[in-house]
Amino acid sequence: MILQLSVFMQNERGRMADACRTIADAGIDIHALFVADTEQFGVLRALCDTPATAAERMQQAGWRATVTPVIGVRVDDVPGGLAALLTFLDERDVNVEYGYCVSLEDGSAVNILKTDGDKALEAVLAEAGFAIARPEEIYDID
Amino acid sequence: MYFQPEIETMPREELFQLQLERIGETLRNAYENVPFYRQQFDEAGVRPEDFRSFEDLQRFPFLVKQDMRDAYPYGLFARPNKDVARIHASSGTTGQATVVGHTAADLRNWGDCFARGIAMVGGSADSTLQVSYGYGLFTGGLGAHAGGEAMGCTVIPTSSGNTKRQVQMMRDLGTDILACTPSYALFIADTAIEMGYDPAKDFKISAGIFGAEPCSQNMRDEISEKLGIQYCDVYGLSEVMGPGVAMECAERNGLHIAEDHFYCEILDPDTLAPVPDGEWGELVITTLTRECCPLVRYRTRDVTRIISEPCACGRTHRKIDKLRGRTDDMLILRGVNVFPSQIEQVITSFEEVVPHYQIVLSTRGPLDHIEVQVETVPEFPFDEVRKLEDLRKRLAAELKGNLQIAVDVKIVEPKTIARSEGKAKRVIDNREAGNR
Numbered sequence: 359m360i361l362q363l364s365v366f367m368q369n370e371r372g373r374m375a376d377a378c379r380t381i382a383d384a385g386i387d388i389h390a391l392f393v394a395d396t397e398q399f400g401v402l403r404a405l406c407d408t409p410a411t412a413a414e415r416m417q418q419a420g421w422r423a424t425v426t427p428v429i430g431v432r433v434d435d436v437p438g439g440l441a442a443l444l445t446f447l448d449e450r451d452v453n454v455e456y457g458y459c460v461s462l463e464d465g466s467a468v469n470i471l472k473t474d475g476d477k478a479l480e481a482v483l484a485e486a487g488f489a490i491a492r493p494e495e496i497y498d499i500d
Numbered sequence: 501m502y503f504q505p506e507i508e509t510m511p512r513e514e515l516f517q518l519q520l521e522r523i524g525e526t527l528r529n530a531y532e533n534v535p536f537y538r539q540q541f542d543e544a545g546v547r548p549e550d551f552r553s554f555e556d557l558q559r560f561p562f563l564v565k566q567d568m569r570d571a572y573p574y575g576l577f578a579r580p581n582k583d584v585a586r587i588h589a590s591s592g593t594t595g596q597a598t599v600v601g602h603t604a605a606d607l608r609n610w611g612d613c614f615a616r617g618i619a620m621v622g623g624s625a626d627s628t629l630q631v632s633y634g635y636g637l638f639t640g641g642l643g644a645h646a647g648g649e650a651m652g653c654t655v656i657p658t659s660s661g662n663t664k665r666q667v668q669m670m671r672d673l674g675t676d677i678l679a680c681t682p683s684y685a686l687f688i689a690d691t692a693i694e695m696g697y698d699p700a701k702d703f704k705i706s707a708g709i710f711g712a713e714p715c716s717q718n719m720r721d722e723i724s725e726k727l728g729i730q731y732c733d734v735y736g737l738s739e740v741m742g743p744g745v746a747m748e749c750a751e752r753n754g755l756h757i758a759e760d761h762f763y764c765e766i767l768d769p770d771t772l773a774p775v776p777d778g779e780w781g782e783l784v785i786t787t788l789t790r791e792c793c794p795l796v797r798y799r800t801r802d803v804t805r806i807i808s809e810p811c812a813c814g815r816t817h818r819k820i821d822k823l824r825g826r827t828d829d830m831l832i833l834r835g836v837n838v839f840p841s842q843i844e845q846v847i848t849s850f851e852e853v854v855p856h857y858q859i860v861l862s863t864r865g866p867l868d869h870i871e872v873q874v875e876t877v878p879e880f881p882f883d884e885v886r887k888l889e890d891l892r893k894r895l896a897a898e899l900k901g902n903l904q905i906a907v908d909v910k911i912v913e914p915k916t917i918a919r920s921e922g923k924a925k926r927v928i929d930n931r932e933a934g935n936r
């Protein structure tokens with residue numbers, strides 16, 4: 359599974375910059391970054407190198423940080439590709455908490471999904487013909 | 501089951517009559533024998549004979565802690581030295597000590613009050629009572645001791661300290677009831693466990709009578725579980741007597757006031773007007789039988805409420821609820837009295853958040869705005885915004901239900917809220933001066 363770095367942030371000016379600086383100071387590269395925010399707080403979600411180390415460094419710096427397992431599925435370049443994936447999950451009663459799309463260096467795109475499914479879900483998807491992205495295709499694993 | 505059944509289950513009408521008579525006696529004792537009271541009553545234009553009904557008591561002036569300090573040492577004694585049997589004093593950490601005298605009859609009544617609590621936890625002359633309150637000027641040790649003697653218990657006066665020996669005696673002598681402060685009870689329990697015992701199973705102990713300091717519900721549960729006992733909360737203060745003013749029966753829903761010895765009023769701490777039974781306010785006590793130091797309308801600064809519904813234990817004396825805090829800690833928010841302890845109670849009942857919190861008050865338009873800041877526990881799945889929002893909503897709903905006013909819950913980053921070993925600063929008041 360792909361491990362995503364998640365960081366809790368108060369919705370205050372400069373907090374996102376502070377968070378990114380903490381990751382950068384640890385010498386860790388960020389490949390993709392998304393923020394879900396509400397009026398009060400935000401959750402920073404990043405695909406970065408050595409995510410476990412990144413989370414540990416963030417915690418040491420006083421942040422509420424953790425790694426979250428997510429699934430990466432390569433997007434078919436045809437209409438309805440994403441719909442097929444979501445329908446497949448829905449039919450198996452798997453909830454998708456959130457999702458976003460990242461493009462890799464080779465120009466291809468990957469859907470990142472946070473689901474309430476377990477580890478076996480990846481194998482189920484692969485068996486059904488979905489192209490699962492491996493972590494090392496996205497970041498340096500630790 | 502009861503220590504003094506004829507008094508403890510006295511029909512309420514008779515009890516009211518007794519209280520009326522005794523309030524009159526207290527007012528006379530105060531007016532005739534204590535120049536301070538005479539001057540106070542005269543200034544307020546009231547005399548003891550003006551008292552005919554409970555409402556009349558409201559015309560009499562209050563007594564506050566500072567009056568007792570100012571009267572140091574003998575200014576509030578209504579009896580000459582030859583009639584005084586013992587002196588107790590409260591610590592003078594925040595100023596002059598307050599000295600309180602007791603006649604032999606006062607001490608007897610005190611023992612009776614505490615002995616009623618021993619009966620509430622199933623004690624009898626057959627019981628062994630270990631008193632691990634400190635003995636001395638502090639009223640805990642000798643107060644509990646007098647209760648044990650009144651009941652006819654075997655009293656072990658271990659006092660506080662030397663905890664390993666306490667545990668050894670508790671085990672070897674077969675202590676049935678332990679009396680001490682809640683924090684010391686927990687320390688004794690932990691020491692016993694460290695020594696390799698399981699006091700809940702290995703020891704005979706079946707009850708504990710604990711008081712003299714605040715204790716959260718969590719701590720009560722922990723003490724009860726570790727020692728395997730019925731927990732009896734005892735209320736008392738040295739100015740009024742000592743432990744035994746009110747004690748918690750086995751129904752565990754409030755503390756029965758010894759209403760034949762004390763008359764309790766609950767007042768709005770702001771307006772000093774009486775509040776209806778069941779509403780929270782400051783406890784004001786008038787002593788009914790004390791000879792040496794009669795107190796008229798003593799403002800305790802303790803916040804509680806009257807529970808007037810009949811108790812299943814059969815005692816007719818009304819109850820006070822577990823203390824909610826001190827009036828000094830009270831906040832007035834949008835006209836509602838709120839205690840930080842109420843907020844703490846809600847927060848500690850949520851395992852998703854750590855027990856540190858902060859209350860930030862500000863003015864928004866004409867209204868107070870209340871923000872309660874909390875931090876999630878490290879394991880909380882904060883990655884999902886939905887779960888954070890859900891937690892916020894549940895906390896806000898629970899707080900609103902408890903406080904009767906709406907508050908904003910804000911989840912903050914860890915370490916935003918200062919940790920402190922001693923008293924944490926829980927309230928930050930940024931309200932405009934006129935709104936405080």
Ligand SMILES: [Zn+2]
Nearest residue numbers: 749751811813
């Ligand atoms: Zn009762």
